[in-house]
Amino acid sequence: MDVSELGEFGLIERLRAALPPASDARLLVGIGDDAAAWRSDGGCTLATTDTMVAGIHFLPGRVAWSDVGWKALAVNISDIAAMGGTPAFALVTLCLPPDAQVADIDALYAGLAACAQAYGVTVAGGDIVAAPVFAITIALMGDTAMAADGSPALLRRDGARAGDAIAVTGALGGSAGGLRALREDAAPAPESAALIERHMRPRPRVDAGRAAIAAGVRCGIDISDGLVQDLGHVCNASGVDAELWLPRVPLDPALVARYPADAPAMAASGGEDYELILIATEDAIRAAEAALGSPLAVVGRIIEGAGVVHALDEQGREVPVPAGWDHLAPGRRS
């Protein structure tokens, strides 16, 4: 059987079952959240990894190598942000074809270094190997403090409870707009520049994750697969349903300008915005907003259920989940 028949999530479940049960008492969060977490002596260590393969996760020739370097690190930082942590140390693995150009790798590292500097990340090691195709894999370690009661302070996927508010940071859909522009525009259109920047230079929300933790929020995820699908991951992990109020979803202004008709669907289902979904009582969300110093948009609420996201229109009627113009494209990052 080909692995493509199993699908990514089927394969993950199969491989998880093949591993010995986690026997290390320090483990707090294993396979299936944004990052792994384990107790260290005075706190909690986080670790995550993410890969970008040429031709699968980015379009060589259509994007700048410096942007690939930025994004390769940024998507990992977002996983740490999604746990409420602070990124610290990275290991960088390069798979390089023999004809890879030094100038391209220099540009890759310039972008990676800029992202590292912006987020206070230290590249502490890595590996360079020959391969038939370019790929960059980054493993990123970070940490969170323990809460006052000695429990680890983490934004987990399994912490949503009926009655909680669902909030998002920032505005959504810009990254999907950028990917669409990269694919459809014969030449870069000036009005696409902001969207392409959003797609290739995401700004992970470490600030919002930390503010949420400080405010007592304990459930969250980053938006990598798209709002609807990522909210679905939380609902599955928590054993609840969600009402998603589509008209409340904040739309990226550049997306609205460029793709007005499709903007609402792209904001609900487009991936790779790397904003955060935060789920907690309304009071905790307001406290997080105060700690962050900028507004969070409440876009729905958690209800009793078993893992379903109900998308509601302006009249409160359930509508089919927006299809997301690119939702199941091969290689969509998770």
Add this chain to the structure above:
Amino acid sequence: MDVSELGEFGLIERLRAALPPASDARLLVGIGDDAAAWRSDGGCTLATTDTMVAGIHFLPGRVAWSDVGWKALAVNISDIAAMGGTPAFALVTLCLPPDAQVADIDALYAGLAACAQAYGVTVAGGDIVAAPVFAITIALMGDTAMAADGSPALLRRDGARAGDAIAVTGALGGSAGGLRALREDAAPAPESAALIERHMRPRPRVDAGRAAIAAGVRCGIDISDGLVQDLGHVCNASGVDAELWLPRVPLDPALVARYPADAPAMAASGGEDYELILIATEDAIRAAEAALGSPLAVVGRIIEGAGVVHALDEQGREVPVPAGWDHLAPGRRS
């Protein structure tokens, strides 16, 4: 310019220079040792990563997928052992072509799980991506205790001092013999089985690294590139020369049986034995031997110098460094 013109070590130096200077005061060991190390609250965290690409680092069709899974984790464990640490948590990234077979991935994970169980490693997360070629990248975190004086207890590459003894664990060359058998034998020869096992199922020396730390040894490296080359890494990092007494290098008995004429050269220059080189005063080496409960072979000594390994024959005459029949093969792991 193609990256192949720069070479791996030239590229690493170039990329290191492109990164912002390490600003995190917790960092103890950055780019250029077996693993990165940083202070955690009560000790020291270690992290390393290593990749195996199909067709570059192993020969699909000639080796068992379960062995690939074992080895992918084992080579990372060896990096932690080479710092004197204990492995703990792994992140596993799979790059999978769409026609990858589920049965092969099952076998891969069976081998990986066996290695994880043997060494007490917990797989805590990872990533699965589509790619045109199979590759497995593992990031492994571990830890070491702090020494009694509060300093981090690590086996570093830069700790060799003139007068120190050079010791190795185990017997060498078996892995190079296994690789040679895989390449040269039309069908698996029974007398090659032990060598192929040595090549595909290395047994990293966590025991020896820990014993060395307990005995006060503070310089070491694992044998991945080959004894001569890895000793050269230590000499470069420490600013010393080494005398390597070739007749003292312990030879793998199966290697001697299969390739008697080439065995000494293969033991000196063949890679991927994943034994340890330990460098310390003779007394500390003897103490490590006692702590380990099995003998270490003293194969040379550190002298004043600037990074050169002098290979000496039985009469103490300097001889050309054994060429190593496969020393610069593309994709040789470092």
